[in-house]
Amino acid sequence: xxxxxxxxGAGYEVELFESRPFLGGRAxxxxxxxxxxxxAETIDNCQHILLRCCVNLLNFYERLGIxxxxxxxxxxxFIEPGGRISIFRRGRLPAPLHFAGxxxxxxxxxxxxxxxxxxxxxxxRRERTRRTDLDRISMLDWLLQKRQTPRAIDRFWRQVLVxxxxxxxxxxxxxxxxxxxxxxxxxRADSYEMGVPAVPLGELYSVEAWSRFGTVRIHxxxxxxxxxxxxxTAGGQLRSADxxxxxxxxxxxxALGLAxxxxxxxxxxxxHLWFDREITTLPHATLLDRTIQWMFNKNGGRYLQLxxxxxxxxxxxxxxxxxxxxxxxxRLYFPRVREARLVxxxxxxxQRATFSAAPETEDLRxxxxxxxxxxxxxxxxxxxxxxxxxxGAVRSGYAAAEAVAQAAGKSARFLIPDLA
Ligand SMILES: Cc1cc2nc3c(=O)[nH]c(=O)nc-3n(C[C@H](O)[C@H](O)[C@H](O)COP(=O)(O)OP(=O)(O)OC[C@H]3O[C@@H](n4cnc5c(N)ncnc54)[C@H](O)[C@@H]3O)c2cc1C
Numbered sequence: 140x141x142x143x144x145x146x147x148g149a150g151y152e153v154e155l156f157e158s159r160p161f162l163g164g165r166a167x168x169x170x171x172x173x174x175x176x177x178x179a180e181t182i183d184n185c186q187h188i189l190l191r192c193c194v195n196l197l198n199f200y201e202r203l204g205i206x207x208x209x210x211x212x213x214x215x216x217f218i219e220p221g222g223r224i225s226i227f228r229r230g231r232l233p234a235p236l237h238f239a240g241x242x243x244x245x246x247x248x249x250x251x252x253x254x255x256x257x258x259x260x261x262x263x264r265r266e267r268t269r270r271t272d273l274d275r276i277s278m279l280d281w282l283l284q285k286r287q288t289p290r291a292i293d294r295f296w297r298q299v300l301v302x303x304x305x306x307x308x309x310x311x312x313x314x315x316x317x318x319x320x321x322x323x324x325x326x327r328a329d330s331y332e333m334g335v336p337a338v339p340l341g342e343l344y345s346v347e348a349w350s351r352f353g354t355v356r357i358h359x360x361x362x363x364x365x366x367x368x369x370x371x372t373a374g375g376q377l378r379s380a381d382x383x384x385x386x387x388x389x390x391x392x393x394a395l396g397l398a399x400x401x402x403x404x405x406x407x408x409x410x411h412l413w414f415d416r417e418i419t420t421l422p423h424a425t426l427l428d429r430t431i432q433w434m435f436n437k438n439g440g441r442y443l444q445l446x447x448x449x450x451x452x453x454x455x456x457x458x459x460x461x462x463x464x465x466x467x468x469x470r471l472y473f474p475r476v477r478e479a480r481l482v483x484x485x486x487x488x489x490q491r492a493t494f495s496a497a498p499e500t501e502d503l504r505x506x507x508x509x510x511x512x513x514x515x516x517x518x519x520x521x522x523x524x525x526x527x528x529x530x531g532a533v534r535s536g537y538a539a540a541e542a543v544a545q546a547a548g549k550s551a552r553f554l555i556p557d558l559a
Pocket of ligand 1: 156157162163164186187188189361364386391492493517518519520527529530531532
């Protein structure tokens with residue numbers, strides 16, 4: 140979609156083929172079945188969030204004219220079992236000291252944890268451009284080198300990074316942990332602000348949004364079956380163009396005759412719970428020490444979306460077991476859950492949520508150009524420098540669009556450099 144928007148905006152004739160009836164891929168929404176007397180409810184496959192440092196994603200939303208549908212939040216709420224809340228927000232000091240005040244007040248961390256974290260953040264600023272092994276060691280290796288306390292690892296580093304990178308600290312290349320903290324928390328005072336779409340994800344990519352691109356045609360329910368330099372087949376029909384961008388998830392490449400990188404997946408589980416009353420007034424919160432990592436308040440505190448990233452421990456559990464864990468966890472943080480009745484629940488286990496951003500993976504990620512000179516690659520798994528995120532996906536599309544322009548003998552800049 141980002142490649143289509145960039146090239147369409149530059150006047151290229153673009154045709155986009157999507158196998159499903161709707162756009163959005165892994166970042167989309169769909170109606171969940173309701174009982175006969177209820178209207179079907181449109182839900183996101185899982186809550187998706189972004190940070191202000193996702194400059195290309197925000198640029199893509201601007202191209203679609205939907206930037207104002209993203210609401211930014213300046214406060215992160217860390218809740219302990221029992222309900223005590225620590226608020227992380229920026230204060231008046233300039234970056235990188237902008238969090239100093241709220242960080243010192245965080246009740247969920249002790250003095251030794253905070254001193255260790257402050258030292259590690261200072262080391263991260265120094266080492267990010269100097270160390271050459273950050274793709275070879277795990278983030279946990281690095282944190283242990285920096286002698287972080289177990290509580291600092293569990294309640295601070297893990298809590299932020301597992302959701303941002305969708306991988307456990309011991310499976311995550313340190314370079315990704317560095318990038319999240321550098322871009323999101325240290326480089327600029329506002330880059331950590333969390334953007335939450337105010338509408339279901341699918342509405343972001345509506346027909347109306349695409350109508351501003353006169354040269355982009357979208358074909359849904361039209362799976363591509365094969366790609367070669369001579370053309371591709373979609374819906375049983377051979378089609379040809381000057382250039383092709385393949386933006387499939389990596390596990391689908393082989394079926395289309397392209398080489399797939401040897402990546403593994405990391406799962407994410409989204410749990411949607413509807414209660415008969417308001418459970419919380421917080422807009423969102425990160426939940427410490429238990430299975431559920433994030434809570435998002437979707438409808439006056441009655442509908443909560445819960446997220447568990449790198450959710451391998453949930454893979455073999457049934458829907459009911461997962462709901463039981465989720466409601467049990469919520470009781471510890473939000474006492475109103477004890478009296479509330481669960482009206483409806485929906486669990487989405489995305490086993491192939493993202494590629495695993497493990498050590499030694501970066502060099503295996505291919506660039507936009509492929510061995511076929513008029514076929515280009517995009518997707519969050521290509522070499523974007525980012526973990527698998529919407530920002531990474533948009534960057535990959537912009538990089539592929541630039542490569543197409545270059546192959547067409549023109550030059551175009553779509554990619555926006557990182558903030559720092
Ligand atoms: C549960 C979950 C939660 C996430 N949370 C976040 C988050 O909070 N923030 C964030 O930034 N990122 C998040 N992500 C990651 C983000 O969704 C992905 O990184 C991003 O959407 C990937 O985009 P993509 O275009 O590379 O791939 P996809 O979104 O997978 O798009 C590929 C498209 O190709 C289509 N397709 C497949 N085969 C064919 C074919 N043969 N012919 C035609 N079309 C085909 C698919 O239907 C799909 O629409 C999350 C992902 C998941 C699964």
